[in-house]
Every structure is written in C-alpha cells, then in structure tokens.
Amino acid sequence: MPTIFADGTIYSKTKLNMINKCLLAIGEVPFPLGTLVDLLELGTDGETAKRIVEETMVEVQSIGWYFNLDYNFKMYKDINNIIVIPPNLLRIDTQESNRYMEKNGKLYDNEKFTYIIEPTYIEADIVWLVDYPTLPAEAYEYISARAARKFQEAVIGAPDLTTTTNRAEQETFIRLQRRQLQTRAYNIQNNKVSTRTHNGYLQGSLYGNKGRT
Numbered sequence: 519m520p521t522i523f524a525d526g527t528i529y530s531k532t533k534l535n536m537i538n539k540c541l542l543a544i545g546e547v548p549f550p551l552g553t554l555v556d557l558l559e560l561g562t563d564g565e566t567a568k569r570i571v572e573e574t575m576v577e578v579q580s581i582g583w584y585f586n587l588d589y590n591f592k593m594y595k596d597i598n599n600i601i602v603i604p605p606n607l608l609r610i611d612t613q614e615s616n617r618y619m620e621k622n623g624k625l626y627d628n629e630k631f632t633y634i635i636e637p638t639y640i641e642a643d644i645v646w647l648v649d650y651p652t653l654p655a656e657a658y659e660y661i662s663a664r665a666a667r668k669f670q671e672a673v674i675g676a677p678d679l680t681t682t683t684n685r686a687e688q689e690t691f692i693r694l695q696r697r698q699l700q701t702r703a704y705n706i707q708n709n710k711v712s713t714r715t716h717n718g719y720l721q722g723s724l725y726g727n728k729g730r731t
C-alpha cells in the first residue's frame with residue numbers, strides 16, 4: 519500500500535525503496551522498480567545499503583513498539599512438548615524469566631535443562647519483527663531515515679556532510695515517538711477494546727497474533 523511521507527513523497531513500503539533512500543543520500547542513482555535486491559553484488563553500494571537496511575530494521579524494532587509488542591502472549595507446545603520459536607520473533611520475556619529462555623530456536627527450560635515444556639503453554643511478552651509493507655508509516659519513515667544516515671556515514675565517512683540526514687532521522691523519530699505515546703494513552707483509556715495494530719504478517723506467524731485486549 520502506498521505511503522505519503524512528510525515531504526510529500528508517495529511510494530510503497532518496500533526494502534527496495536529503503537535501499538534507494540540510502541543511495542539518494544550519497545547522490546547515487548536509485549535502482550529501478552523490480553530490482554531483485556537479494557541479487558545485488560557483494561561489496562557494491564547497493565549491497566552495503568541492503569545490509570544496513572536489514573540491520574536497522576532489527577535494531578529499531580528490537581526495542582518493542584506499539585505495533586510489534588504483544589503482552590501475555592500464549593505460546594503453545596507441539597505434540598512433542600516443544601515450543602518452537604517463530605522466525606519473526608525478536609525478543610521473548612517470560613513471566614518466569616529465570617526459568618525459560620530462547621535457545622537454538624526453541625524455548626528452553628533452564629531449571630530442568632531440557633527443551634521439554636511441562637505446561638500446555640507459556641505466557642510471555644513478545645517483540646515481533648514486522649515486515650516492510652506492514653510497518654506503520656511513522657516506523658517505516660524513521661527506519662528509512664536512520665538507515666540512510668548510517669549508510670551515508672559508512673560510505674562517505676564525513677560527519678559534517680550528514681547534517682540533513684541527521685535532521686531527517688531526528689524528525690522522523692519524534693513523529694514515531696508521538697504516535698507511540700498517542701497509542702499508549704488511547705489503550706489506557708479504552709482497556710476493553712484492543713487498539714493494537716494487527717496485520718497479516720503477525721497474524722500469519724506460527725502462533726497467530728492474539729494480543730492482550
């Protein structure tokens with residue numbers, strides 16, 4: 519779905535467009551629509567931008583925001599009494615944080631030294647990795663700006679040339695923080711209806727997406 523950014527630019531929320539924003543930050547020509555970013559040649563500016571974009575996606579979302587954080591999320595064990603960690607899970611905090619931990623893609627019982635989980639399910643606070651198209655506009659804009667600034671510094675290496683990208687990052691971060699505060703305030707006032715932003719990516723995860731209401 520197209521997004522209208524603060525500067526009036528309209529384009530889809532994709533990894534390619536994030537990479538192109540990085541390239542524009544150093545005056546490079548952006549890739550045309552349809553470019554296969556996973557085939558970019560190693561060591562090129564495009565591949566470097568791709569790597570920084572991917573790192574920034576994880577870095578920013580690992581904090582846990584209104585759009586990718588579920589409280590008291592029930593993780594059910596499978597027929598082998600094992601709880602497999604979904605690939606789009608960034609962080610898990612169980613209520614018994616000293617007992618259960620993520621290990622080798624599964625939930626590990628640190629008290630009994632086993633992957634075999636006794637309860638039917640474990641409740642935890644989950645931070646998910648949300649894909650590019652389903653990011654809220656404020657989050658996508660901030661990650662794009664932050665990645666562009668980091669890419670510009672990595673390639674050009676001149677802090678005095680990053681004034682514009684630094685300002686863009688700060689401005690987009692403020693907008694994301696404002697949205698975060700507005701959403702949290704609304705949830706506190708309306709505790710009978712879930713106002714969490716659910717999307718197909720989260721709903722399609724291994725365990726679904728049944729956040730706290």
